[in-house]
Amino acid sequence: VASERRLCTQRSEEIMRDAVNVMPGGVSSPVRAFRSVGGNPIVFESTKGSKIVDVDGNEYIDYVLSFGPSVVGSANDEVIEAVSTQARKGLSFGAPSYLENQLAHAIIDAVPSAEMVRFVSSGTEACISAARLMRAYTGREKIIKMTGCYHGHGDSFLVSAGSGVATLGLSDSPGVLKSVASATIVVPYNNIEAIREVFRKHQGEIAGVFLEPVVGNSGFIEPLPGYLAELREITKQNGALLLFDEVMTGFRISYGGAQSHFDVTPDLTTLGKVIGGGYPVGAYAGPRHIMETVAPAGPMYQAGTLSGSPVGMAAGLKTLEILRRPGTYEYLQRITQRLVEGLLDAARSNGHEACGGSLYSMFGMFFTKGPVHNFEDAKKSDTEKFKKFHRGMLEEGVYLAPSQFEAGFTSLAHTEDDIERTIEAARRVLARIPA
Numbered sequence: 001v002a003s004e005r006r007l008c009t010q011r012s013e014e015i016m017r018d019a020v021n022v023m024p025g026g027v028s029s030p031v032r033a034f035r036s037v038g039g040n041p042i043v044f045e046s047t048k049g050s051k052i053v054d055v056d057g058n059e060y061i062d063y064v065l066s067f068g069p070s071v072v073g074s075a076n077d078e079v080i081e082a083v084s085t086q087a088r089k090g091l092s093f094g095a096p097s098y099l100e101n102q103l104a105h106a107i108i109d110a111v112p113s114a115e116m117v118r119f120v121s122s123g124t125e126a127c128i129s130a131a132r133l134m135r136a137y138t139g140r141e142k143i144i145k146m147t148g149c150y151h152g153h154g155d156s157f158l159v160s161a162g163s164g165v166a167t168l169g170l171s172d173s174p175g176v177l178k179s180v181a182s183a184t185i186v187v188p189y190n191n192i193e194a195i196r197e198v199f200r201k202h203q204g205e206i207a208g209v210f211l212e213p214v215v216g217n218s219g220f221i222e223p224l225p226g227y228l229a230e231l232r233e234i235t236k237q238n239g240a241l242l243l244f245d246e247v248m249t250g251f252r253i254s255y256g257g258a259q260s261h262f263d264v265t266p267d268l269t270t271l272g273k274v275i276g277g278g279y280p281v282g283a284y285a286g287p288r289h290i291m292e293t294v295a296p297a298g299p300m301y302q303a304g305t306l307s308g309s310p311v312g313m314a315a316g317l318k319t320l321e322i323l324r325r326p327g328t329y330e331y332l333q334r335i336t337q338r339l340v341e342g343l344l345d346a347a348r349s350n351g352h353e354a355c356g357g358s359l360y361s362m363f364g365m366f367f368t369k370g371p372v373h374n375f376e377d378a379k380k381s382d383t384e385k386f387k388k389f390h391r392g393m394l395e396e397g398v399y400l401a402p403s404q405f406e407a408g409f410t411s412l413a414h415t416e417d418d419i420e421r422t423i424e425a426a427r428r429v430l431a432r433i434p435a
């Protein structure tokens with residue numbers, strides 16, 4: 001077992017010194033800049049399976065997995081083969097391809113709420129489009145979202161958002177029209193009374209409720225027993241639509257997503273990450289009578305030059321095929337539970353307050369006693385301690401998401417040995433950090 005090592009990140013530092021001059025903050029997406037954990041961001045060169053290698057040649061066990069897509073392991077050989085075969089036939093048609101039917105069928109077979117699917121190119125686009133659809137279908141304007149949930153960077157969602165927005169301490173964003181932001185009503189996750197209150201106050205005005213059924217963007221937070229079912233009931237009673245944003249949880253929390261695991265079927269579902277197998281693919285899905293509001297079947301406009309990109313479809317199809325093999329979710333469940341149990345024990349046995357959990361291949365740990373039921377609770381975490389933990393783990397060859405407010409991910413490529421090495425690394429790091 002490797003002991004503490006110093007991390008040489010000279011090349012990463014050189015590249016970031018140049019990057020900050022040509023891209024805002026030196027990155028293409030804010031969390032990558034390591035603002036909340038400090039230190040120079042790591043610049044990567046290659047990834048395979050459960051490992052990722054930086055430009056200085058350091059290898060890490062990867063629990064970020066491109067923020068979720070690589071559930072079968074990064075650069076999986078079968079996915080690469082499927083992508084290469086498709087790439088030789090064409091990168092993009094800007095016209096229908098049979099691959100779209102195939103991926104649509106795979107999604108419809110798996111996800112209970114999906115009868116029809118529209119493909120887009122990111123989770124953000126899926127959520128923006130689904131919000132428009134909610135409004136178009138109901139003829140109502142207001143949307144309820146939960147504090148600390150992230151649904152991409154659409155104007156309607158940059159209100160008390162999670163992920164990078166939470167990490168940077170921005171509760172919302174300049175440039176968002178006040179009239180748009182004011183149509184978003186925010187309530188705490190896991191608080192059913194708060195939702196009831198909003199519906200009482202805004203009778204007949206709520207188009208729908210948007211949420212991450214299991215939260216990943218304030219760290220990992222599970223729904224309380226009965227919460228999702230109650231949301232289903234309340235939205236139905238009020239003629240509002242329920243949307244599960246399963247961009248992160250889709251095909252991760254069971255093959256049919258969180259809705260399948262918790263047996264609560266929303267009206268609409270947004271997807272991304274895993275369904276593109278590492279390529280930019282998103283989707284929104286729902287019952288035929290709602291989805292046929294979308295152009296050209298109906299009047300709600302939404303389009304995309306690269307939507308349904310054949311290479312992305314091929315990567316997604318192969319990824320789902322691998323996930324359907326026997327034992328995959330049981331394996332993911334087992335190694336991830338072991339990981340979290342080991343991390344919590346490493347923290348607590350060294351005198352640190354910690355809580356955490358996992359569902360299949362998604363997990364999290366907070367440096368607070370807990371329980372954490374929403375973003376308000378998550379904010380009690382000791383983020384200074386997380387910062388030291390994150391840096392310590394990098395030095396030990398473990399790459400965790402650079403924020404206390406991001407979930408972690410495992411993949412089919414993570415071995416039991418990877419998990420035990422990670423736990424041992426955490427023990428060493430947490431023993432060095434003052435409790």
Ligand code: PMP
Nearest residue numbers: 122123124150151152245247248
């Ligand atoms: N919804 C959820 C639940 C997400 O986790 C994310 C991204 N982390 C998004 C939407 C936005 O997806 P994208 O980054 O692909 O635009």
